[in-house]
Structures are given as C-alpha cells and as structure tokens.
Amino acid sequence: MPRVTSAVLIGVYALVSFSSAFFVYLRSLVSALLGLKASSAFFSSFNKASSDLSILYLDIPYSITFVAIEIVVIIGIMASVTWQVLIVAIPATLASKYVQGYYQAFAREIIRINGTTKAPVMNFAAETSLRVVTVRAFNMVDRFVKNYLKLVETDASLFFHSNVTMEWLIIRIETLQNLTVFTAALLLILVPMDYVSPD
Template identity: 75%
Template sequence: MVAAKYVQGYYLASARELIRINGTTKAPVMNYASETSLGVVTIRAFKMADRFFNNYLELVDTDARLFFHSNATMEWLILRTEVLQNLTLFTAAFFIVLLPKGYVAPGLVGLSLSYALSLTATQIFVTRWYCNLSNYIISVERIKQFMQISPEPPAIVEDKRPPSSWPSKGRIELYSLKIKYRPNAPLVLKGITCTFKEGTRVGVVGRTGSGKTTLISALFRLVEPSSGKIIIDGLEICSMGLKDLRMKLSIIPQEPTLFRGSIRTNLDPLDLYSDDEIWRALEKCQLKETVSKLPNLLDSSVSDEGENWSAGQRQLFCLGRVLLKRNRILVLDEATASIDSSTDAVLQRIIREEFAECTVITVAHRVPTVIDSDMVMVLSYGKLVEYEEPAKLLDTNSYFSKLVAEYWSSCKRT
C-alpha cells in the first residue's frame, strides 16, 4: 500500500498537467470549426478548402495527442499497481505454501488467498477511481480560476459623477500613460504623453502591435492603466464609473456589431430617442431609402450578427448609432478596414460634415484615411514616435513618411 501510494503520487504530478494542457487544446478546435463555417463561402471562392481542412486536422491531432498521453499515463499507473498487487498476492501464497503440512487448515488457506485477491482487486479499483477523480477535478479548478477574476470597476460612482454636459469640449490629455494586460506582463504602452485638442481630427497610425488598439481600449477603460492619467475636459476618467464614461464616448468598431431584433432596437437599444430622430439619423447615414422600402420599416427584423445585411450596411448602422448619441468624442477603430472604397468615402464624408466640431480619433488601416487629419500620432512598439500635422511629417524624413511610401509602393505592386 505504501508503494502504491508512492506510484500514485508520481503519476498525479504529470497527469494533472496533461489534463490542464488538454483543456487548452479543445477550445482551438471548436473555435476554428465555428469560424470556418462562418467563412465557408469565402474559403470555397478562393479554393482554400484543403488548406483549412489540413489546419483543422492538425488541431484535432494536437488535442488527440494530449488525450492519448493522458490515457497512456493511466495505463502506466494501472500496470505498476497491478504488478505491486500481484507481487503481494504471490508473496502471501508463497509463504502459505512454505508452511509445514497440517500447520494451517486447508479452508483457512483458501480463505486467506481469496481475501488477498479481493484486497488487490479493491485497491486497483480504488486507485483508478481516485486518480480519475483527481483528473476531473481540474475542471473545478478552472471554474474556480474564472470565479476569482477581478470584476470591472463599478458602473456608477456617486461622488464622482460627471456633469450631464460633460464632455462639452472633447479635449483629451494623456500623461505618462503606461498599460499592461496582466500584472506580470510587459508594458504595451510605454509612457505616452500628448494632448488631443478639442475639435481636432487625430489619426493614429503604426505597424501591427504598436499599441493603437490598446490606446483606444484605455479610453473606454477596457483595460486599466498601470500608471499615468487620462483626462477628458479636466476630469480623470479612472475616477468615475464605467457607465458615466462609456455613455459619453462614441465608437465605430472595425467589425460592425448588430443584434437579433429590429432596426429600432439596434439603433436605439436603450429606447432614448423618438422615431423622428431615428429616421433623421438613417437619412444622414444614407439608409433611409433602403429601410423605407421594407414592409415593417423600423420594426424590420435583424438576424443574428446582422447576417441579413451587407457589411457596408452594418457599418452604416453603427454610424447611425453614433449620429443619434451626438457625443463630443468619436473613435474610429479601423472602421473602414472591411468595407469597399466607395462606402469608405461616404462614411468619411458624413463624419466630416456631422462631427466637424467634435474630437475624432481615427485608428488608420488605410493611410489615405488619416492624410486629411489635423494631427497624426505615430506609435511604434508602444512608444509615441511622432505627433505632428501630416503635411509637416510628409515634408521630412519622418517615420510617417516612410509608412506612406511603403503603402503606395505596395499599392503599385498590386
């Protein structure tokens, strides 16, 4: 029993880690399958079905490999436990055989062997049951980890609520802003200090991984700053509630999001505006004619994720939400990355006309999107490299001018 206990402890040290790793290999299989099914039309159009199928098989093999190793370790444990129990049974039988004739009654010998045999079988069963239970308890461990995730800050902080007219100007000031996604992770933004003046159009550019999206996440407090401050119209945003902050900021995301329901609930989910205001917003974002032809008008249905509308129309619906709220700060997080150039031009024109007095922050995907901005912020590896008017940056050998040159050279090649 002591030897079996030692072997069991030796097994559990490795088996638990294999189960933990196996838990991380299942999610990619399911995610890849769901994402592939959503884009199956595009995959077939480009004749890439074999490539995606091979990628899926690699993910399945990775998951099956961990599952196989988990079962192999269990068989390793059972084999050694059975060897120990067989050795115990053999030793007991050997010593009984060595006893002098007539020293023990034959019935007692059979009873002793039966008892030893049942004891070994019971211990094998108990060992296997206990180890399986220890492996399955890893699921409880993962649930406990999710339960211990720190919650978001409160939606409303009563003694720190901003005025109803805030922000009235839209001035954003960043002071030595540093951000990391986990306490033990490296810094993503490394001490950014600059000011977005009220009523200006600011373009944020940089290579992949430079920190553009992280900067936008910090404005909406999707991730809290490690140090530094973000001040909007004289109020530090980290001191107020999340609802008070996010209701005063508008964003058009890269991937437009629509919800199952009606056009009205997608444009005005909180039921704050009248039908006339919604129709005016639809007219400005050039969707009024399309919606007017529908039999149910504003009550027309929207399917899950807006699949019954085109990508450009979904992006214009997001613009309609922004037009209804009329906030002083608007963020475009690569809002034109997934739409065609004509729809991009329409969206940019509407934003210039309707948000002329607002602070507009544009995370650029196409360089021409930010050429007409008042200021351009260039980020590189989480640091602020340049912050100047685009015309001045183009006249010098700047980082921004190199990005523009690379963009145009790639356009000529394609």
C-alpha cells in the same frame, strides 16, 4: 471430505456469489450517494464548472471506496491466514500510494494542457462553419482542412499521452498487487502442513 455433499457445496458457492453481488451493489450505491452529496456541497456556490471537475464527484469517491474497503479487506483476509504477508503488503501499499501521487501530478498537467488544445479545435470548427461560403469562394478548402487536421492531431496526441500515463500507472499497481498475491501463495506453500486448517 465425504461429509460435504454436492448440495452443501452448491449452496455455499451460491451464497458467496449472491453475497458478492449484493456487496458490489451496495458499494456502487454508497459511491453514488457520496458522490452526489459531495458534488451538491461543492457546486452549490458555483454558476459554471468545467468538465475536469467531474473527477471530484465521480472518480474520487469510487476510488476511495475501492481502496479503503476492497484492498483492506483482501489484505485482511490474506493476513488472517498468513500474517507474514503484511511484510510485503504494507510496503506495496506505500509504494502504490507513492506511484499514484507521481501519476496524479503528471495527469493534472496533461488535463490542463488538454484543455488548451481542445479549445482551438472547437473555435476553428465554429469559425470555419460560419465562413464556409467565403472559404469556398477563395478556394481555401484544402488549407483549412490541413489546419483543422493539425489542430486535431495536437489535441489527439495529448489524449494518447493521457492514456499512456494511465497504462503506466496500471502496470505498476498491478505489479505491486501481484507481488502481494504471489507472496501470500508462496507463504501458504512454505508454512507447515498443519499450520493452516483446511476447514
């Protein structure tokens, strides 16, 4: 298109880049404010809270913002060009919701079990440090080290399982997203040439 100069192209790309950075900042700010508001409302009556409750005010607001705004906008943009992508996007969204529910049930149990395996490690280390003179006097250092490593290995194995389940979820969600993008690209190739305007 000879009407479009290099200055116009650079200006458009700069505008898109700065707009994207502004909206990412706005999304992070809104997520932080909503998380802070939710945490202050939820924890106002608590005297003590465990660390896994941080998911409530850190992870959930960010996930809701990401899912509700970013994915809906992306699907909306694709559907505005080729509405047929909704044939795949809607089932893919429902399937990803099902996969996330399946993952959350398992992750909740892993976090609960991880809490029960982390406490013995801390207790054993604290008790051993208090009784270090007695342990050395009876020459039981090797036995205590083996017990400590066994407790650490049990705790680390659950951490490994937690990471594996997260990767399991990511692979399935990315597969569903790639299927939607592939369908949109395929439909753009298959539609008649004059159906989508190059402007």
